[in-house]
Amino acid sequence: MKETKALTSRQREVFEFILKWMRETRLPPTLSEVAQFLGVPYPKSASAHLDALEKKGYIQRSPGKARGILLTPLGESYQMDRLVEDILEIPVVGRIRAGWLTGSELVPDGSMAVPRSLFSEKPDFVLQVRGDSMTGAGIFDGDMAFIKKSREASNGDLIVAHIQGEVTLKQLIVEKRRLILRAANPQYSDIIVPPEDEAQLVQGKLIGLFRDNIRSVVEARRG
Numbered sequence: 001m002k003e004t005k006a007l008t009s010r011q012r013e014v015f016e017f018i019l020k021w022m023r024e025t026r027l028p029p030t031l032s033e034v035a036q037f038l039g040v041p042y043p044k045s046a047s048a049h050l051d052a053l054e055k056k057g058y059i060q061r062s063p064g065k066a067r068g069i070l071l072t073p074l075g076e077s078y079q080m081d082r083l084v085e086d087i088l089e090i091p092v093v094g095r096i097r098a099g100w101l102t103g104s105e106l107v108p109d110g111s112m113a114v115p116r117s118l119f120s121e122k123p124d125f126v127l128q129v130r131g132d133s134m135t136g137a138g139i140f141d142g143d144m145a146f147i148k149k150s151r152e153a154s155n156g157d158l159i160v161a162h163i164q165g166e167v168t169l170k171q172l173i174v175e176k177r178r179l180i181l182r183a184a185n186p187q188y189s190d191i192i193v194p195p196e197d198e199a200q201l202v203q204g205k206l207i208g209l210f211r212d213n214i215r216s217v218v219e220a221r222r223g
Contacts, residue, residue, distance in 0.1 A: 007056065014038070014049045015058055018069060019079050028069035086116045090146065092126045096160060097168045098139060099131025099188070104167040112144065112210070123207055124149040127160065127169070134158075134169060136184030139209060145169060146208035158206040163197045169206065 007015060017037045021029040029037075035046040050069070053059045058075040062068030071079065092109045112126050123146035132141055137158065139145070145160075153159045155174040160167060161181050170181035170191065179193040179201060193201055 007053075007058070011049060011052055011056070014046075015053055015075070015078070016082070018053075018059070019075075019082070022071075028067045030066050087113050088116050088119075088122060089113055090123050090126050092128070092144070094127060095130050096127040096145065097131050097166065098129045098134040098141070098170075098183075099168075100133075104130075114146075114210070119146070119208060121148060121207060123147060124204065126210075129169060133183035133185045133188045134171075136186075137171070139169070139184070139206075140211070142211075144210040145206055146210070147204040148207045149204045151202055153202045153205055159202050160204040160206070161193075162200050162203050163191065163193060167203065172202070 014034065014037070017034070018029060021027075021033065031043040031046055031050070034050065035041075035043045038046050038049070040046055050059065050061060053075075054061055057072055058078065060070045060072055062070065089111045090113075091111050094109055095104060097104050116122075125147050127145045127147060129139055129143040129145055130141060134140075139158075147160055153172050155172065157172050159170065159172045161170055161172070163181065168181065168191075170183060173180040173182045173190075179198055181191040181193060183190075
């Protein structure tokens with residue numbers, strides 16, 4: 001039985017490169033591909049790192065095979081631990097209108113598990129979109145909107161807005177000292193924000209979307 005020891009920082013980098021490569025291609029990397037990752041000129045220069053990973057029990061190598069790296073049970077356990085660490089549980093807090101202001105439900109409604117790597121900053125909560133006022137911005141009825149809490153926003157940001165006792169998803173426009181909520185659908189008119197609603201207007205900013213039929217998260221963009 002091979003002795004198992006903790007990895008050095010460099011060995012961990014190499015092993016995580018191998019895991020990432022295998023997740024993305026469903027094949028192990030070649031020695032040349034490991035060498036390229038390490039920035040060393042010859043494939044054999046990378047062999048010492050693989051020898052160390054094998055000696056410590058994280059991989060097994062098949063001599064004579066170009067893609068002869070196999071994960072051991074220890075390596076698979078390490079991979080599962082890292083995958084769990086990289087998952088975010090984001091609370092789902094209800095529904096938000098992307099249409100006329102006719103009522104929004106903001107109540108706890110479970111959570112969503114998403115990869116941490118999909119976001120440059122962690123979302124605080126998720127809202128399910130209802131309505132078609134933001135279709136021009138690529139936001140459709142049923143989409144899950146990932147929101148970062150914020151009380152500040154810039155001109156052009158897509159925000160969760162609280163206005164007239166309702167909550168809606170719109171683009172914030174700052175124009176001649178007025179705040180305007182703008183849809184991304186010509187069927188909907190601009191909403192001029194009354195002065196009494198300005199202080200509590202911004203509740204958060206859209207930082208990502210999940211669409212069930214394509215199973216992906218896309219980075220939110222300004223309209």
